[in-house]
Amino acid sequence: MNMEKNKQxxxxxxxxxxxxxxxxxxxAYKAAELCRLFIKAGASVRVIMTxxxxxxxxxxxxxxxxxxxxYDDLFAGTKRYTVEHVELTxxxxxxxxxxxxxxxxSKIAGGIADNLLMTTMLAARCPVxxxxxxxxxxxxxxxxxxxxxxxxxxxxxxxxxAIGELACGDTGAGKMAPVEEIFAAAGRILRQNSSWQGLKVxxxxxxxxxxxxxxxxxxxxxxxxxGYALAEAALERGASVTLVSGPTNLxxxxxxxxxxxxxxxxxxxxxxxxxxxxxxxxxxxxxxxxRPAVRQKEKIKKGExxxxxxxxxxxxxxxxxxxxxxxxxxxxxxxxxNLEQNALRKLKQKNLDFIVAxxxxxxxxxxxxxxxxxxxxxxxxxxxxxxxxxxxxxxxCLLQEVDLLLKERNTTGS
Ligand code: CTP
Numbered sequence: 001m002n003m004e005k006n007k008q009x010x011x012x013x014x015x016x017x018x019x020x021x022x023x024x025x026x027x028a029y030k031a032a033e034l035c036r037l038f039i040k041a042g043a044s045v046r047v048i049m050t051x052x053x054x055x056x057x058x059x060x061x062x063x064x065x066x067x068x069x070x071y072d073d074l075f076a077g078t079k080r081y082t083v084e085h086v087e088l089t090x091x092x093x094x095x096x097x098x099x100x101x102x103x104x105x106s107k108i109a110g111g112i113a114d115n116l117l118m119t120t121m122l123a124a125r126c127p128v129x130x131x132x133x134x135x136x137x138x139x140x141x142x143x144x145x146x147x148x149x150x151x152x153x154x155x156x157x158x159x160x161x162a163i164g165e166l167a168c169g170d171t172g173a174g175k176m177a178p179v180e181e182i183f184a185a186a187g188r189i190l191r192q193n194s195s196w197q198g199l200k201v202x203x204x205x206x207x208x209x210x211x212x213x214x215x216x217x218x219x220x221x222x223x224x225x226x227g228y229a230l231a232e233a234a235l236e237r238g239a240s241v242t243l244v245s246g247p248t249n250l251x252x253x254x255x256x257x258x259x260x261x262x263x264x265x266x267x268x269x270x271x272x273x274x275x276x277x278x279x280x281x282x283x284x285x286x287x288x289x290x291r292p293a294v295r296q297k298e299k300i301k302k303g304e305x306x307x308x309x310x311x312x313x314x315x316x317x318x319x320x321x322x323x324x325x326x327x328x329x330x331x332x333x334x335x336x337x338n339l340e341q342n343a344l345r346k347l348k349q350k351n352l353d354f355i356v357a358x359x360x361x362x363x364x365x366x367x368x369x370x371x372x373x374x375x376x377x378x379x380x381x382x383x384x385x386x387x388x389x390x391x392x393x394x395x396x397c398l399l400q401e402v403d404l405l406l407k408e409r410n411t412t413g414s
Pocket of ligand 1: 108261283284285286287288289313314316317318330332333334335346
């Protein structure tokens, strides 16, 4: 069984650059075997040890196995390390921390950077796999469980812990997962991260702004968080991503081709320019349906009353629905009432593969939140109701649905 898992992992690990973080737990000695497995599978490994880890296993062992110097001290006498840890994260395909102690896990969740492993961790943009290892009581502490939950919601991967006899003599959950399992989990993550290689994903996010005069505009409460989370999730799968974004305060996802727009008309033009080449198109943007018929050149002065004439903006998604060829087309619907009826109408009218609908009046599902609770309606007639979750988790779930559609197409040849 383990051999089978290892065989599967081998091909994907060849040529990959793995950072192996070792923290101070009794399971640290097993990290040497993990390092050996990675090297044998063709990966290049750099080891970072915390000061406590060195009490459990000698850096020389890891240096010999990885054939590279071990990184273990933030202030190692030269400035080289402080720059090098950032360089290491740029090259890394995966950061594995095995064993990951309660202390290190909680420091990651708290953003603490007090040793080389932690500064590297905070700078890392590659996927991170944690293999927790600790005493059962420590593992069951609510602070630790909460920190692990928080890290998983942020996209950190976790393998184990296993249940078994611990070094302290207790039996329970807390034992580091077997190295073969950690190795297989690393392979799975790397495989998942390259599954969308070659796919072009076009995403729109955020609100649009429709100017009334040089000072005022019409807009809405969209934060762009859902679209940006989807862009990050698609990038993590290895896709090339074009993100057409209305004004937001968000950090651009690293690696995305970001096109900033203000108005619906600008979004329309940018989207149409990239649509024909795209394989997957996801329209999370909250596009203003109307714009002022005239944009006043000077500031409008206050008076008794003001009537604004509005004219309709183009419906970008409906236009894409008409032009659609091979693309998988996904829309969003933010509703306050008659959710199903409205979503189904938009699904059909805009010729979508599926639509993601949410009730913005519901707690945790509105604009500008970090969470969302949605229903998905598919062109084939199926529907799904998902639970309340972070937008990052939801992005993963939605891309899984796209994965299923891609697989369906591959098997039917359409
Ligand atoms: N959309 C679009 N262009 C528009 C309006 C909406 O591309 N001018 C897209 C949105 O990005 C979303 C979907 O259409 O993916 C549904 O948007 P929504 O605002 O919920 O619906 P509308 O079509 O505008 O209909 P209504 O305002 O009547 O709810």
